[in-house]
Amino acid sequence: MAIDVTPQERARIDALARSDRPLIVADIDEVVLEFVAPFMAFLESHGHEYRPTSFRLTGNVYFKETGQASEKEAVSDFLERFFGEHDTWQKPVAGALDTLSEIEQAHKADIVFLTAMPPHHHARRRALLDTHGFTHPMIATKAAKGEAVAELMRHHPGKPVAFIDDLPPNHISVLETVPGALGLQMMAYAPLRPHLPAMPEGVTSVEDWPAAAQAIAEFLAAYGR
Ligand SMILES: [Mg+2]
Structure with missing residues (x-):
């Protein structure tokens, strides 16, 4: 196949x-x-942070101002936007x-x-x-x-x-x-x-x-x- x-x-x-x-x-x-370090920098530039406390993306991305964890859809959206400009990161x-x-x-x-x-x-x-x-x-x-x-x-x-x-x-x-x-x-x-x-x-x-x-x-x- x-x-x-x-x-x-x-x-x-x-x-x-x-x-x-x-x-x-x-x-x-x-x-x-x-990948991880530049994706973290990308999130920072959008007021978010990735906390590498376990092996997953969803659940470990937080809105810095409130400390609230991002939903799965928001993390997927960040990833898509990151890959859309990954050559700059x-x-x-x-x-x-x-x-x-x-x-x-x-x-x-x-x-x-x-x-x-x-x-x-x-x-x-x-x-x-x-x-x-x-x-x-x-x-x-x-x-x-x-x-x-x-x-x-x-x-x-x-x-x-x-x-x-x-x-x-x-x-x-x-x-x-x-x-x-x-x-x-x-x-x-x-x-x-x-x-x-x-x-x-x-x-x-x-x-x-x-x-x-x-x-x-x-x-x-x-x-x-
Ligand atoms: Mg890989």
């Missing part, structure tokens, strides 16, 4: 699927671009660009960004990535991440794949469809890390991009890559 993407993304997926090079699949928010995660370039060269790896965001924001995100030098292909889909990674493995199911993402459900999804994948959990915004739900077995948490690069090098060494 093919995931729902544009014809351009379909061509991108097919090209990556035909390659037998090691595949590095990186999430964007909290992995390649900071989001910055690269430290070390992401240099480390991805090193991994690409050292292991002759394919690198692809896999992000879940509404289609009308794709062009803005693509432009932001390009501005910061992240020229790697991006697949933006609301499909389960495991289904997307499986499609990228279609012609070479045995090729090594590493998957980097902050959220447990995405790791569970990928482990289901590609059990041999290296799962690395990374979250740029450190204060939220203690509040994350437990990671599935087999997924390793890494502090930063250098630690991710080391884990990937060890994983690929077992494949002679």
Whole structure:
């Protein structure tokens, strides 16, 4: 079953699927671009604040003047407005660009960004990535991440794949469809890390991009890559 993407993304997926090079699949928010810190700054600019006291958005956003928690609809509205101007707020995660370039060269790896965001924001995100030098292909889909990674493995199911993402459900999804994948959990915004739900077995948490690069090098060494 093919995931729902544009014809351009379909061509991108097919090209990556035909390659037998090691595949590095990186999430964007909290992995390649900071998300939590800039979203907090955005809320501040609208008289609200996000209190990172648990792992959720709804219920943790407050109107500063009254201390009242925002309703679910208001939080969704803030998120939509944030993504509509995210290129003025989001910055690269430290070390992401240099480390991805090193991994690409050292292991002759394919690198692809896999992000879940509404289609009308794709062009803005693509432009932001390009501005910061992240020229790697991006697949933006609301499909389960495991289904997307499986499609990228279609012609070479045995090729090594590493998957980097902050959220447990995405790791569970990928482990289901590609059990041999290296799962690395990374979250740029450190204060939220203690509040994350437990990671599935087999997924390793890494502090930063250098630690991710080391884990990937060890994983690929077992494949002679
Ligand atoms: Mg993310």
